[in-house]
Amino acid sequence: MEPHITLLTLGVDDLERSKRFYRDGLGLPQHESPPGVAFFALHGTWLGLFPRSDLAHDAGVPADRHGFAGFSIAHNVASPDAVDGVLAEAVAAGARLVKAGRHAPWGGYSGYFEDPDGFLWEVAWNPDPEFGKS
Amino acid sequence: MEPHITLLTLGVDDLERSKRFYRDGLGLPQHESPPGVAFFALHGTWLGLFPRSDLAHDAGVPADRHGFAGFSIAHNVASPDAVDGVLAEAVAAGARLVKAGRHAPWGGYSGYFEDPDGFLWEVAWNPDPEFGKS
Numbered sequence: 439m440e441p442h443i444t445l446l447t448l449g450v451d452d453l454e455r456s457k458r459f460y461r462d463g464l465g466l467p468q469h470e471s472p473p474g475v476a477f478f479a480l481h482g483t484w485l486g487l488f489p490r491s492d493l494a495h496d497a498g499v500p501a502d503r504h505g506f507a508g509f510s511i512a513h514n515v516a517s518p519d520a521v522d523g524v525l526a527e528a529v530a531a532g533a534r535l536v537k538a539g540r541h542a543p544w545g546g547y548s549g550y551f552e553d554p555d556g557f558l559w560e561v562a563w564n565p566d567p568e569f570g571k572s
Numbered sequence: 573m574e575p576h577i578t579l580l581t582l583g584v585d586d587l588e589r590s591k592r593f594y595r596d597g598l599g600l601p602q603h604e605s606p607p608g609v610a611f612f613a614l615h616g617t618w619l620g621l622f623p624r625s626d627l628a629h630d631a632g633v634p635a636d637r638h639g640f641a642g643f644s645i646a647h648n649v650a651s652p653d654a655v656d657g658v659l660a661e662a663v664a665a666g667a668r669l670v671k672a673g674r675h676a677p678w679g680g681y682s683g684y685f686e687d688p689d690g691f692l693w694e695v696a697w698n699p700d701p702e703f704g705k706s
Contacts, residue, residue, distance in 0.1 A: 439598045439658050441614040444696075444704040445646035446580060464573045472678070477703075480575040482616030484704050490642050497684045497692050498671045502639040508624050508689070509641065510631060512579035524573050537632045544606070550631045555642070558631050562578075569611075570578040570618050 443483045446511070449490030449501075450555050456487045459554050463531020490555075510550070510558040514570050517563055518547035524561045525549045533559075577617045580645070583624030583635075584689050590621045593688050597665020624689075644684070644692040648704050651697055652681035658695045659683045667693075 450456040457476050460466045469479040474492070478485040494501035515521055521539045528551040529535050536558065539549035548562035564570070584590040591610050594600045603613040608626070612619040628635035649655055655673045662685040663669050670692065673683035682696035698704070 439600065439647060439661060440649070441600050441612065442647070443580065443614060443617050443619065443645055444648040446577065446617070447644045447646065447694075449640070449642040449644075466573065466575050478575065479705075480577060483577050483580070485577065486646075490640070493642070493644060494640050497644060497694070499640055499692070503642050504638045505636040506583070506624070506628050506633055507641045507643065508583040508627070508637050509643065509691070510581045510583075510627060511577055512581065512620075513573060513576070514578040515574070527573060557643070558633070560581075560631070571613075 445477070445484045445486050447486035447488050447493060448553075448555065448557055449493035450487050451490060452554070453487060453489055455554050459532055460485070460487065463533075464528065507557060510560050512560045512562055512570075514562050514564055521547050521549055521561045521563050525551055528559070528561075579611070579618045579620050581620035581622050581627060582687075582689065582691055583627035584621050585624060586688070587621060587623055589688050593666055594619070594621065597667075598662065641691060644694050646694045646696055646704075648696050648698055655681050655683055655695045655697050659685055662693070662695075 461468045466478040469477040471477045476487040491501045525539055533551040536550040536552050542548050546562055546564045548560055550558055550560050552558055595602050600612045603611040605611045610621040625635045659673055667685040670684040670686050676682050680696055680698045682694055684692055684694050
């Protein structure tokens with residue numbers, strides 16, 4: 439396997455609501471997408487939105503879920519102030535602030551928000567300039 | 573928000589088991605990592621492994637989960653044969669084959685496997701050479 443993730447697809451309850459959140463609220467660049475799905479052409483791994491029942495059906499797994507989805511998506515920025523700025527931007531776009539920005543035990547500064555489906559985004563500043571360089 | 577995902581962190585039940593799967597089984601390049609976490613320096617978005625209870629605690633959310641985690645990670649390759657090859661590599665590394673490689677309604681060829689925690693990976697060939705280019 440080559441060391442690359444092409445696409446991260448979130449299974450969402452309301453595709454239009456999620457498109458508004460990511461495209462209009464957070465300003466991510468939407469790629470040309472067929473009906474019923476939305477792709478965002480990010481630097482590095484792309485982001486996809488797909489109705490969760492369709493995603494489960496595509497993989498052939500049951501669609502039921504309760505509780506913590508068990509993963510987080512990190513978006514690193516250049517300073518602690520920028521962490522607070524992106525958290526505020528997300529809240530303005532309709533996100534729920536889960537954890538306000540604060541200094542972290544690993545030496546950085548980070549906070550968390552949840553998107554409209556409860557998916558966790560960590561917004562972080564890492565003092566190691568090499569971390570996450572692709 | 574800049575259009576970039578820095579890190580995708582999977583909350584895992586057994587960190588050593590997951591490190592063996594991704595590092596030794598799938599051959600992903602592990603980055604220098606402090607104890608209790610593992611980072612893989614991929615092209616584009618990096619992959620992280622962190623005990624799920626620690627991840628939930630870090631975000632401040634309950635750690636319970638049942639059912640479909642509600643997302644998938646796609647790994648695109650250059651041909652249908654390469655899809656079958658990566659699926660076989662994953663099964664040899666201990667993955668469960670969820671859906672064997674097959675032609676997809678969108679014109680490509682894809683299959684799914686589950687990692688040791690049940691996280692879904694889609695291995696896909698897409699006839700659009702621009703798809704997922706970062």
